[in-house]
Amino acid sequence: MQLARHALAPIEALVYGVSYAFIQNLIRSPEPLDPQRTWHAVTRDMPRGTDWIRMHWPLKPLRRLVIAAKMKQDHVLGISAHYDVSNDFYRLFLDRKYMFYSCADFRSPTDTLEQAQQNKADYICRLIDPRPGEKILELGCGWGSMLRRLYEETNDKSNLYGLTLSREQKAYNDQHNHFNVDFADFITRQYGAEQYDKIYSIGAWEHVRPKEIPPLLAQLYRALKPGGRLIKHFFCRGNEGLIGPAACSQIYFPGSIGSSYRYHAKAWEAAGFRITHCSIHDYRPTLRAWFDRLVEHTDEALKLVDVHTYNRYLTFFPASWRYFNDHWGIVTRWILEKPRR
Numbered sequence: 001m002q003l004a005r006h007a008l009a010p011i012e013a014l015v016y017g018v019s020y021a022f023i024q025n026l027i028r029s030p031e032p033l034d035p036q037r038t039w040h041a042v043t044r045d046m047p048r049g050t051d052w053i054r055m056h057w058p059l060k061p062l063r064r065l066v067i068a069a070k071m072k073q074d075h076v077l078g079i080s081a082h083y084d085v086s087n088d089f090y091r092l093f094l095d096r097k098y099m100f101y102s103c104a105d106f107r108s109p110t111d112t113l114e115q116a117q118q119n120k121a122d123y124i125c126r127l128i129d130p131r132p133g134e135k136i137l138e139l140g141c142g143w144g145s146m147l148r149r150l151y152e153e154t155n156d157k158s159n160l161y162g163l164t165l166s167r168e169q170k171a172y173n174d175q176h177n178h179f180n181v182d183f184a185d186f187i188t189r190q191y192g193a194e195q196y197d198k199i200y201s202i203g204a205w206e207h208v209r210p211k212e213i214p215p216l217l218a219q220l221y222r223a224l225k226p227g228g229r230l231i232k233h234f235f236c237r238g239n240e241g242l243i244g245p246a247a248c249s250q251i252y253f254p255g256s257i258g259s260s261y262r263y264h265a266k267a268w269e270a271a272g273f274r275i276t277h278c279s280i281h282d283y284r285p286t287l288r289a290w291f292d293r294l295v296e297h298t299d300e301a302l303k304l305v306d307v308h309t310y311n312r313y314l315t316f317f318p319a320s321w322r323y324f325n326d327h328w329g330i331v332t333r334w335i336l337e338k339p340r341r
């Protein structure tokens with residue numbers, strides 16, 4: 001088995017790049033990875049030559065082919081691969097109150113993960129500005145975290161809706177939250193005209209492929225009432241092209257690829273939205289906090305998932321941290337308004 005593991009590495013390096021091969025090799029370790037060595041190995045600066053190869057291999061045409069092939073699969077498979085692991089496993093490292101799986105707002109070095117997620121929830125709540133009686137939909141609602149925050153404001157469960165493509169999350173919402181959560185693909189779903197006052201998403205647009213963005217925006221624009229808002233918290237790529245390590249994201253989110261800020265902004269304007277809020281946020285402290293919590297709960301984690309799944313998350317947090325530390329991705333929040341007639 002170990003021979004096969006190491007034999008695969010050069011082949012994967014040729015096809016998918018050195019970062020992909022390196023991380024897959026770590027994940028395939030038969031033992032749980034050593035946390036501190038893993039964090040260091042994945043986030044450290046590399047010698048210039050190695051870094052050049054990391055950024056430039058595979059060559060652009062091969063890079064595009066590799067990603068295009070991965071984009072053919074149904075979203076439900078990719079979403080299930082990441083989110084249908086075990087709700088109890090996620091509970092080990094997410095904040096205890098809401099179970100948010102998206103970037104928090106650490107305002108001071110002494111903020112706990114709970115405080116930082118509360119800060120984020122309060123901030124996004126102000127952007128949504130929910131009023132009792134308003135019909136509000138979340139695209140990609142996870143474990144119902146933000147819906148719960150909105151319910152604290154409106155006390156109106158019947159008007160809160162959510163969509164998820166994870167069966168585990170749907171089951172969790174049915175068991176614990178009792179909002180109107182459907183197991184459905186928000187990209188292909190048909191929305192009625194002028195149905196919602198507010199539509200929002202937190203950490204879900206990253207899963208929408210570039211070609212899917214314009215038709216989805218057209219659907220959402222139509223689904224909002226005049227004067228309605230689309231609120232988005234997500235990360236986008238700062239640059240246009242696919243960087244050398246682009247295939248790495250497929251280890252964690254098969255079938256998903258982010259788009260550049262420029263691509264998004266042009267698509268919003270083309271759809272007719274008016275941008276009324278934009279802010280930038282830092283994902284790194286959240287990723288580090290999830291990593292530390294997972295490490296703290298290693299024994300419980302290994303009772304819930306196999307070693308390879310544990311190793312996948314132990315590499316996911318530092319690999320994502322590095323992506324944001326190198327400023328390839330930026331976390332942003334937006335209010336897009338549908339003008340009144």
Ligand SMILES: C[S@@+](CC[C@H](N)C(=O)[O-])C[C@H]1O[C@@H](n2cnc3c(N)ncnc32)[C@H](O)[C@@H]1O
Pocket residue numbers: 075079083099100101102139140141142143145163164165166169184185186187201202203204207
């Ligand atoms: C990173 S999680 C964020 C969850 C939640 N919004 C939060 O902040 O904790 C992304 C969510 O988007 C959902 N999602 C991604 N693509 C989707 C799609 N095409 N249709 C429905 N849900 C989708 C996933 O099921 C998951 O619930």
